Amino acid sequence: MEAFRVIVSGFGGQGVLLVGQILAYAGMFSGKHVAWIPSYGAEMRGGTANCSVIISEGEISSPLVEKADALLAFNGPSLEKFEPSLREGGLLLMNTSMVTGEPRRRDVRSFGIPANDLADRLGNSRVANIVMLGALAELEPVLSFESIMEAMRMVLPERHHHLLPLNQEALKAGAESIKEGVGV
Amino acid sequence: MKTRLMKGNEAVGEAAVSAGCRHYYGYPITPQNEIPEYLSYRMPEVGGVFIQSESEIAAINMVYGTSSTGARVMTSSSSPGISLKAEGISYLAGSELPAVIVNMMRGGPGLGGIQPAQGDYFQAVKGGGHGDYRVIVLAAASVQELYTFTLLAFDLADRYRNPVMLLGDGLLGQMMEEVEIPQDLGDDNPPGKPWAVTGCRGRGRNIINSLYLDPHKLEAHNRKLQEKYKGIMEREQRFQEHHTEDCELLLVAYGTAARVSRGAVDEARALGIKAGLFRPQTLWPFPNRGLKEAARRARALLVVEMSSGQMVEDVNLGVQCRLPVHFYGRMGGIVPSAGEVLEEIKRIEGGLA
Structure with a gap:
């Protein structure tokens, strides 16, 4: 793929901007050009x-992203606002712990990930954002798990590095949810 | 070469430190707050001075004082804050003091909004303050260029003893992109500053001033400034071209509008339309020579700006009004999409056929 365009959207405090930064770092570590807005x-x-x-x-x-290849919708309003920005055949990842509505688009590939529930199972609901990222990485091969982990080491301040194993678990949980077809 | 992911505003801050700037003064305003935020901890790390002043006017006058002593100094703001600095910029120019002033433009006029815009072109390029003066204006179009142009801004300021304005916008300031930190950080031998106020033991007094009550002396001072500006116009025109070699429709855009226009040009090329992009990197001096050359095969020009078309008159002068110059722009904080610009390209192309 020449370029991969993602929109990440949710409530402030859900780690939306952070997920975007991790994506950007992962892309840069893979030798690609990146832009994060x-x-x-x-x-x-x-x-x-x-x-x-x-x-x-x-x-x-x-x-600027005019037609997105993927949308990570962390809540209902995000789905409503950005669903029209997806290109035909694009990836729609919904956090079904928060999104209760149904997507209107039928020409995209939709996946439901109960990100908060999966994060709770890991003992920390705040890694729900990383669960969503794991699901995206499973679906989009441009992002290797290794580059994402490297990116997280970059983005997380050193005093939080003891949380890296938890975040790795969250990534895996997100990927597993896709493999198992949870809520698709 | 080291690659880092940086926000545009942080890139400006770090490049200033790399350029040897150890004095920063500023007053907060969105969307450039990461510049003072970054420098508030970075300056102390390198033994520099960071002051959040009580106002923009105070900051620009602190710049005046620091520059008088020969030290490299920077201030930054966004549109309404730059208006407040206008008086100080005129004084810097009048006293021939080097300084770097960063403007991450937002929507205006008045308090306007906080989203990206380019409505300060006239202010930056044609004046802003009073009197016959010029400010060198660098227009970055990426986080990389915000870094390298900050380095360049300090060199040009010292070389010409003149204020330099680095022009970005809210999008460039907020955006993160990869930045290659250059090995070459600029002038190896920056000019000495024998004019600086450093204590006059063993030499005559240096006086930094812009007051000349004798009109003959003031005219002579103005002539000297104009001579200097002529030299800058001769030597410092900078630009970048994209598909201009055979283009029939030449787009002219700077900063964020140029990024969008480049996307539109590529899409137009894919449709077989011979479009090209001319991107001024210096807005003053305006790159007239490059524009004339880039437009030699063009049948029409299209200026794209996030303003009402403030650059159009400079483009008209650049091609000496020999070609039709069209305009497409958005205002108030709206960034045009490549799709919108492409539609405009198709419309003009249809008229040419």
């Missing part, structure tokens, strides 16, 4: 947050 403004915990990431073989012209 956050929403910015008067945002806060509980408000909406989103970011877009482009991972590209070639130089990135417009850094």
Whole structure:
């Protein structure tokens, strides 16, 4: 694939921008060009947050994502807002722990991941974002698990490195949920 | 060469440190807050000074004072804050003081909004402050260029004893991209500053001033400035071209608008339309020579900006009004999409056929 374009969206505090940064680092570590754009403004915990990431073989012209190859929707409003931005045949990953509605698009590949429930099972609901990332990595081979782990070592401050094994488990849980076809 | 993933604003901060800047003064404003945030901890690490001033006006005058002593110094803000600095910029230019001023533009006029825009072109390029002065204006179009142009800005400022403005926008400031940290950090032998106020033991006094009550002396000072500006216009025009060699429709855009336009040009090429992009990297001096050359086969031009078309008149002058110059722009914080620009390309191309 020449370029891979992702939108990550959810509530502020769900680690949406962080997932985007991990994607960008993973892309860079794989020798690709990357661009990460956050929403910015008067945002806060509980408000909406989103970011877009482009991972590209070639130089990135417009850094804006107009048609996304994948959408990670962490909550209902995100699904509603960004579903139309998916390209035909794109990947729609919904956090079914939070998203109760059904997707309207029939021309995309939809996957439901009960990310918060899976994270709770690991003992820390805050890694729900990494569960979603694991599901994406399972579906999109441009991202290797190794590069994602390397990216997490980069993004997590050293004082949080004891959480790396937990995050690795979360990645795996997300990937497993796709393999097992949970909630598809 | 080391590659780092950086936010545009952080890249400006780190490049300033790499350029040997040890003095930063600024007052917070979105969307450039990561510059002061970054430098608030980075400056102390390298023994530098970070001051969050009480206002933008205070910051630009601290810049004036620091520059007078010969030290490299920077301030940054976003559109409304730059308006407040305008008086100080005129004084810097009048006193021939080197300084780097960063503007991460947002929507205006007035308090406007906080999303990316390019409505400060006139302010940056045509003046902003009073008097017959010029500021060198560098327009970055990527996080990489924010880094390298910050280095360049300090060199140009010292070389010409003149303020340099680095122009970005909210998108470039907030965006993260990979940055190759260059080995070459700029001038190996920056010019000495025998004019600086460093204590006059053993030499005559140096005076930094922009007040000339004798009109003849002030005119002579102005002539000297104009001579300097002529030299800058001669030597410092910078630009980048994309598919201009055979283009019939030449797009002209800078900064974020150029990134979008480049995408539109590639899509147009895929449709067999001979489009190209001319991207000014210096807005003053405007790269007239390069534009004339790039437009030699063109039948029409299309300027794309996140403003009402403030650059159009410079483009018209650049091609000496010999070609039709079209314009497409968005305002208020809307970034045009490559798709929108492509539609405009098709519309103009249809008229040419």
